[in-house]
Amino acid sequence: MRRWYMPLTVLGLGSIGAFLLSERGRNSLRAISENFDQAPECGLEWNESAQNELDRIQAALNRIAESLELRTELGQ
Numbered sequence: 425m426r427r428w429y430m431p432l433t434v435l436g437l438g439s440i441g442a443f444l445l446s447e448r449g450r451n452s453l454r455a456i457s458e459n460f461d462q463a464p465e466c467g468l469e470w471n472e473s474a475q476n477e478l479d480r481i482q483a484a485l486n487r488i489a490e491s492l493e494l495r496t497e498l499g500q
Contacts, residue, residue, distance in 0.1 A: 443449040 444453065
């Protein structure tokens with residue numbers, strides 16, 4: 425299998441290069457660059473959503489830890 429790494433890599437990179445040089449590839453790059461300005465707002469929105477989810481997970485873990493502490497205290 426190792427002898428196929430280089431030819432497959434060259435073929436893959438060549439295909440990507442051919443796509444990017446085609447009209448469709450240039451249109452794709454143009455659309456990506458036009459939408460790139462919106463990326464910071466989307467990233468901040470996702471970041472806030474992820475932080476809220478982490479806070480909920482932390483609160484749930486804290487409740488579980490408290491209930492386990494109560495059980496160990498009652499068991500002693």
